[in-house]
Amino acid sequence: MSIPTNDQSLRTGNQADLQTSGKPLGRDDLARLVAGDIAPGSFVNLGIGQPTLVSNYLEPEQNITLHTENGMLGMGPEATGEQIDGDLINAGKIPVTELPGASYFHHADSFAIMRGGHLDICVLGAFQVSATGDLANWHTGAPDAIPAVGGAMDLATGAKDVFVMMTLLTRDGVSKLVETCTYPLTGIGCVTRVYTDKAVFLTGPDGVQVRETFGCTLEELQAMVPMPLRAADPS
Amino acid sequence: MSIPTNDQSLRTGNQADLQTSGKPLGRDDLARLVAGDIAPGSFVNLGIGQPTLVSNYLEPEQNITLHTENGMLGMGPEATGEQIDGDLINAGKIPVTELPGASYFHHADSFAIMRGGHLDICVLGAFQVSATGDLANWHTGAPDAIPAVGGAMDLATGAKDVFVMMTLLTRDGVSKLVETCTYPLTGIGCVTRVYTDKAVFLTGPDGVQVRETFGCTLEELQAMVPMPLRAADPS
Amino acid sequence: MLNFIDTVGEAVAGIEDGSTVMIGGFGNAGQPFELIDALLECGATGLTVVNNNAGQGDQGLALLIKEGRVKKMICSFPRQSDSWHFDAKYRAGEVELELVPQGNLAERIRAAGAGIGGFFTPTGYGTMLAEGKETRFLDGKWQVFETPIHADVALIKALTADGRGNLVYRKTARNFGPIMAAAAKHTIAQVSGIVPTGGLDPENIVTPGIYVNSIVKVA
């Protein structure tokens, strides 16, 4: 894989086929990396939370159109001050703005965009991702938890590519990249890339490949996750 | 049944519970009768051919909204002269006009109106109607015929009430009101009323009732059709 | 039959105990707050409510739930930072929850309006929200059978109505309004303005008047 990013400075090392930067990535650096990996002209949905940061690093030249599932294409940045309009919010219920060329539609039409496979990429947070790209990001499964799913399953199942952004390890140091998800699933075999603070992984039916690492070697990374890793084939 | 019509002069006789006029109805008189039977405020689709005549007799006070399945509510009369616009046609591909309060929508939305049960009445022509309201109006079934169905099945199945307009007899004097349709079906048990030159019939699971006759007695009418008739219950 | 009604109270007066009521809105955008307040006032109970959420804060749907009027919620995202009234009723076992992926919720509502008896969708396949549901391999994917959600009444909010009941909405407040209007037997729309028939461009109507039964202007 040789996907161009807009921040080559992060790619300082190179072991075997693998690029490695000097230190783990912070949330903003990770968002910048994801933003740079989005192909020009793409239609993209950014999930609530960490994925929303990606919008801060999209360049106008990329000509990316953002979709928000409550019913809009051409969503602009978060609204501030007098821009705030209660009728113009994103899926996280945050006031946003409208860019030239935007369009509004009702919920069934909006989800038809997602479910019909028309979004190029969605970026989601996750509790767990499996080696084959199963996603768990909506429910802890705790018996007393009140479940809430929103559009997560539609995005996971519908977008052409599903990118996950998450820390690789839980606070307790357990890998969120797992052999098999133990949390309730959002979708099966849907995740294509996992962006973490320690590495970028490509997931799919053939298992996990590592595209690049941040602040660790492939060997050190391997020690953190419970499945065999291999460096991604250059393409 | 005591449904008001806007042409009481047609109802000259009265035998048992049955109103009878002096002579069979012509196409225009029949259209006038149907028009008068449409409840104020109804949303109506008029099929191609004879049913289209009904629009000539709708009174403004009735406040009827006409639907055309190619994508419009609020269709006005046929366009003439400079009104003719190739982008504004009805389901019969005839140029029509737009009334104030009209709306345009795409084909799936238009057929959702029909299929979702939102039209109060559709008026269709027919080859045959069965005693239980089966409709045959799209295909002669002749082996060399090229079939064409259009929106007939959607209208037959979707409208709350399906009115049929037809002559009672074929040119050969055979009743088009039949025990069982021999032509290929358009829909099952969908027709609620049959307006013919000789009588108005109510059809349904309990068989055929006669609401009124034109130029014949109930006995004479009974001689023309192959199923038992009874006068409609007054209601 | 379309009626223009003077007050929200009169508009909701016919809603019966045990009804299924769809309520438009996503977050606060498009929520018909005045109609919901009137529904609370009118006393109808034993309701099944269809909404994306299960109420926020101390207003609208949240109060309807707090007051025990809601027997069942059909929604996609009940748990929010301020969904305390739903949370309490749910934990107390006093409200039933049918949790539906948001796109299935939208498509099931759309199906009801469009006369579709059921459909297969990949969304939810292999998850606990599809447990017990029929599945089928179609178009190269495993899919789940979902059924329409019909309602007795829809309460929606639009921007402007004309004299025929045609509606237009404003920005993302459009959300569930158009599909709920089509899915309910009786649709009540609160609007910010009413214009004479002919005052809306026929090209731009979002909800044709055929889907609207009652319109009430809210200041």
Added chain:
Amino acid sequence: MLNFIDTVGEAVAGIEDGSTVMIGGFGNAGQPFELIDALLECGATGLTVVNNNAGQGDQGLALLIKEGRVKKMICSFPRQSDSWHFDAKYRAGEVELELVPQGNLAERIRAAGAGIGGFFTPTGYGTMLAEGKETRFLDGKWQVFETPIHADVALIKALTADGRGNLVYRKTARNFGPIMAAAAKHTIAQVSGIVPTGGLDPENIVTPGIYVNSIVKVA
């Protein structure tokens, strides 16, 4: 990826033999005549064509059929007073016909765009057009299982495009354009005008640019 293309010839150049091509229009309204002429010109053959009709007179789709480029028609109303080219080919056994009730045609196209793997509809139940199809009793009615119609290419006609490929239509010429644009892998729209991005009101967009790949202005 959206491209603005100078000529209809370039716009259709990539259409391959054996493709499924959706063509918008109902009667002449919304028919992309120039794109159809270009498709005839470009020589692609063995096509499956999805349209409401099967060509009228001596133009457009009728010529495509006459020239033997159409292997199969999927349509609701092939027989018209001036459908002589289709009639001849059909009687000669040189074109296959899948006859679909018009609402099923529209809903199946919509299903393809919306990612629905199949659906049940009452339309056609008990008729010869449902012979051999799965049926099920749902919502109090017998219904027939129908599957989506996907396409490689859609040729549609709109009124105006903006710089993002958003489209608006004109009157009843809207018909199949919006649903075909969503159902095809590649959508080519001929338009009467192109305005700068921002020149169309976001409230009034009918086809969002996400569904459009190529736009060509036709005089």
